[in-house]
Structure formats: structure tokens, C-alpha cells
Amino acid sequence: MRIFKFGGASVKDADAIKNVVNVLQEVGYSDTLVVVSAMGKITNAMEKVVESYFNDKDSIAGTIQEIIDYHNEIVSDLFQNPNHPVYTNVKVLIDEVKGFLAWNKSPKYGFVYDQVVCYGELLSTTIVSAYLNEVGISNTWLDVRTMIKTDSNHRDAQVNWERSQQEVVSKVDVSKLYITQGFLGSDENNFTTTLGREGSDYSAAILAYCLNAESVTIWKDVPGVLNADPRNFEDAQLLDKISYREAIELAFYGASVIHPKTLQPLQRKEIPLKVKSFIRPTDNGTTVGKGNGIEPKIPCFIVKKNQVLLKLSSLDFSFIVEDNISEIFKLFSDHRLKVDLIQNSAISFSVxxxxxxxxxxPLLEELKRKFKVVCHEDVSLYTIRHFNDSAVKSLQNGKSVLVEQRGRETVQLVVK
Known part of the structure; x- marks a missing residue:
């Protein structure tokens, strides 16, 4: 079985959804499970609903109405019959969001987030599945929450692989076409969980692992995996082949084209990952699989914006050694801050x-009790894999470099 994943850009409006039909017709859709993200920027809109719920309840209705209007416009463009069941199905889903916000008693942000934001994917897959059936591509809609089982760590849930495998195998007939959601799972109490922002790629990999799929294809608005994000760097080039190891390195450093968790289950079963263009679906794109390094071997640029640089030093000029560092990292874990770079000396520690x-x-409040703390917010972390001097100079030009760290294959710069 093949797993296809279509992201938000590929289903952002009626024309985009019609193009999904074109892609499926060009490359075939038998024995395929299609994972679909929320449409366009709807996840952001759903997050705004959650923010309003906690901070400005008067604005909830207006934000939900924008979401209703957005989806209704797409539905009316796709379905000429105003009595088509999809209209009712969309309304039912919206009513469920409103109902949850009305009866919820939980004060936990992460729990509320997962119960609300999930409706972006539920809406998109409901519409896409109905349209495919409308144009003669027979398919079955599946609720991925009944298949991917997780713990209750809301917004970053961990997969229960054994349970998930059992559920996936019991619900999927490998000879059929299915439409399901990315990003979502459910805990043992059947409350919705999410797998982390941009987690739909990971969903595709989980399903591929459970089904022993022949491949996973991520359909994007770029030709494949590029050596840099064209939104941030000029003259980005296509990478034809990437090894699992190299792809995991790129994902770890923040390459946005592949979710950091996506490669691990695929590597375990040597399932190839293809990243292809939904604009030119028959082009080769990029293949991630067994092999060495990348082809062609050129510098790869990654940027993570809106980061925080902390510089810690001891108040009495004593060494920052193992017990201090262990305590510091426990605080990072307790406050759910992800570490992207570390640099330390005898009496200082930068992260x-x-x-x-x-x-x-709250982290800063605890750290300041034991350390001198300098905090730089809104910094950018640049990473260059397979760097050369000209690549490094191109990043340093006109920027204030706060931290520089070099390894044999990788250089990282924290800049303001």
C-alpha cells in the first residue's frame, strides 16, 4: 500500500482540491491511503479560537464564523447541489466545536487546544472525501483518532506503537482508497491528542509503518527537498537523493520540509519517503532512503526564527559542571523548552x-535564583550542513553573531 500526504497548501481552496483529483488521476490511487492536513491556514484560525477561549471569550463567535465562511465557500464552489450531505456534515462538525467550548470544564490549555484544533483536519478530510466520491473516485473516510493511539501528553503526544498497529491493521483494507487526517491521535480515554505542529508527515509515517507500506509520498508546492527554504534564501536547489541519516540530521536542525519524527519509523522498515510537487506530479522530486549523504553534495541552509538565547554564569564564579547542567536541563524539560544548541565554558553556559x-x-524566575542570566529573545538560529567558507560568509554578512559553533559537517550561528 502507498501512503500519500497532502498538506494545507494543497487543499487551501476549491481549485487546489480539484488539483488533488488531477494528481490522483495522473499517478494512480489504487491501494492508497491519503492523509490530509487542515485547509490553508485553518490550523492558525483554530489556534485563535483557543486563544480567545482563554483570553477573550467575546471574540470566539467572530473567529468561528470566519472558519465557517471559509469552508462554506469551498463547499459551495465544489458542490452544485445545495442539498448535498456534505453541507450537513460540515455543520455538524462546527456544532461540535461550539458544543465543546460551551460544556468544557478543563482549565488545561493543551487539552482544550487538542479538542478544538483537531477540527481543522476533520473538516478538510470530510470535504475532500465527499468531493472525490462526487467525481467518481470512490473512497472511504477514516477517523485517524480510532487508529493512532497515544499517551495524554497534549500537543506533543507519544505514540503507543503496539496499540496503533493493532487498530490500523483491523480498520484498513489494503485494496481500497482511504482518506484520513494527519496530526491527530487519541489517548486511552478517547480524548483527541495531537502529534506536534506540522505533525501530518509523522502521521503518514506512522500509518506506513503499521501497514508495511511500499512508500510514503509527501505532496508539496515545491519540487522536492531543497537545500534551503526559498522563502528565506535565494537560489535554492533541489536535492535528488537524501539518506535517512542525512534527512534525520536536517530535520533535527529544523528543516521545515520534513517533520523531525517522520524519518524514524520509515528507517526502521526501510520504507522510502518521496517528496514531490503537486504542481508537477510526474517529476521525480526527492527520494529519501538507504544510501550515503545527499546528491548533489552542496551546503544546506536551515533557519529557525523566534528563538531564545540564554547565557548563564555562576554567581560566585564557580564552575558550571555536571550537577549544575543536570539541574538546568531538568528545568528545560519541566518547562517544555526544546534545546537547539549548547555551548559551555568553565563558568558560563549558553543555550x-x-x-x-x-x-x-517561569523558567527565568527559577534560573535567576542560582545563576546570572542574560536572555536574548527573538534571535535566529542558522544551521549549515556541509558548509564551506562562502556559505558561512553569506550568513554573517550584516548580522550580529551572538554564538558560533562548528563541527566537521555543520556550523551553527545564533544571530540577532
Whole structure:
């Protein structure tokens, strides 16, 4: 069986969804499970609903209405019959969101986030599945939450692989076409969980692993995996082949084209990952699989913006040694700050962090009790794999470099 994943850009409007039909017709769709993300920027809109729920309840109705209007416009463009069941199905899903917000008693942000944001994927797959059936591509809609089982670590759930395998195998007939959601799972109490932002690629890999799939294809608006994000760097080039190891390195450093967790289950079963263009679906794109390094071997540029650089030093000029560092990392874990770079000397310790779970302020309060702390917010972390001098100079030009760290294959710069 093949696993296809279509992201938000590939289903952002009616024309985009019609193009999904074209892709399936060009490359075939038998024995295929299709994973679909929320449409366009709907995940952001759903996050705004959650923010409003906690901070500005008066604005919830307006934000939900924008989401309703967005999806209704797409549905009306795709379905000429105003009595088509998809209209009712979309309304039912929206009513479920409203109902949850009305009866929920949990004060936990992560729990509320997962129960609300999941509807982006549920809406998109409901519409895409209905449209494919409408144009003669018979398919079955599946709720991925009944298949991918996780713990209750909301917004970054860990997969229960044994349970998930059992559920996937019991629900999927490998001879059929299925449409299901990315990003989502459920815990042992059947509450919705999410796998981390941009987790739909990971969903595809989980399903591929459970089904022993022949391949996973991620359909994007770029020709494949590029050596740099064209939104941030000029003259980005296509990488034809990437080894699992190299792809995991790129993902670890923050390459946005592949989710950091996606490669691990695929590597374990040597399932190739293809990244291809939904604009030119018959082009080769990029293949990630067994092999060495990358082809062609050129510098690869990665940037992570909106990072935090902390510089810690001891108050009494004593060494920052193992017991201090162990304590510091426990605090990072407790406050859910992801470490992206470390540099230390005898009496100082610098670390670049991702504050996506908003743990920075309480972390700083605890650190300042034992250390002198200098905090630089809104910095950017640049990583160059397979760097050369000209590649490094191109990043340093006109920027204030706060930290530089070099290895044999990789250089990292924290810049302001």
C-alpha cells in the first residue's frame, strides 16, 4: 500500500482540491491511503479560537464564523447541489466545536487546544472525501483518532506503537482508497491528542509503518527537498537523493520540509519517503532512503526564527559542571523548552531554546535564583550542513553573531 500526504497548501481552496483529483488521476490511487492536513491556514484560525477561549471569550463567535465562511465557500464552489450531505456534515462538525467550548470544564490549555484544533483536519478530510466520491473516485473516510493511539501528553503526544498497529491493521483494507487526517491521535480515554505542529508527515509515517507500506509520498508546492527554504534564501536547489541519516540530521536542525519524527519509523522498515510537487506530479522530486549523504553534495541552509538565547554564569564564579547542567536541563524539560544548541565554558553556559510551549518566563524566575542570566529573545538560529567558507560568509554578512559553533559537517550561528 502507498501512503500519500497532502498538506494545507494543497487543499487551501476549491481549485487546489480539484488539483488533488488531477494528481490522483495522473499517478494512480489504487491501494492508497491519503492523509490530509487542515485547509490553508485553518490550523492558525483554530489556534485563535483557543486563544480567545482563554483570553477573550467575546471574540470566539467572530473567529468561528470566519472558519465557517471559509469552508462554506469551498463547499459551495465544489458542490452544485445545495442539498448535498456534505453541507450537513460540515455543520455538524462546527456544532461540535461550539458544543465543546460551551460544556468544557478543563482549565488545561493543551487539552482544550487538542479538542478544538483537531477540527481543522476533520473538516478538510470530510470535504475532500465527499468531493472525490462526487467525481467518481470512490473512497472511504477514516477517523485517524480510532487508529493512532497515544499517551495524554497534549500537543506533543507519544505514540503507543503496539496499540496503533493493532487498530490500523483491523480498520484498513489494503485494496481500497482511504482518506484520513494527519496530526491527530487519541489517548486511552478517547480524548483527541495531537502529534506536534506540522505533525501530518509523522502521521503518514506512522500509518506506513503499521501497514508495511511500499512508500510514503509527501505532496508539496515545491519540487522536492531543497537545500534551503526559498522563502528565506535565494537560489535554492533541489536535492535528488537524501539518506535517512542525512534527512534525520536536517530535520533535527529544523528543516521545515520534513517533520523531525517522520524519518524514524520509515528507517526502521526501510520504507522510502518521496517528496514531490503537486504542481508537477510526474517529476521525480526527492527520494529519501538507504544510501550515503545527499546528491548533489552542496551546503544546506536551515533557519529557525523566534528563538531564545540564554547565557548563564555562576554567581560566585564557580564552575558550571555536571550537577549544575543536570539541574538546568531538568528545568528545560519541566518547562517544555526544546534545546537547539549548547555551548559551555568553565563558568558560563549558553543555550538556544525554542519557546513554543511558553515556558520561558517561569523558567527565568527559577534560573535567576542560582545563576546570572542574560536572555536574548527573538534571535535566529542558522544551521549549515556541509558548509564551506562562502556559505558561512553569506550568513554573517550584516548580522550580529551572538554564538558560533562548528563541527566537521555543520556550523551553527545564533544571530540577532
Amino acid at each position: 538556544c531554546l525554542d519557546n513554543k510551549f511558553r515556558g520561558l518566563q
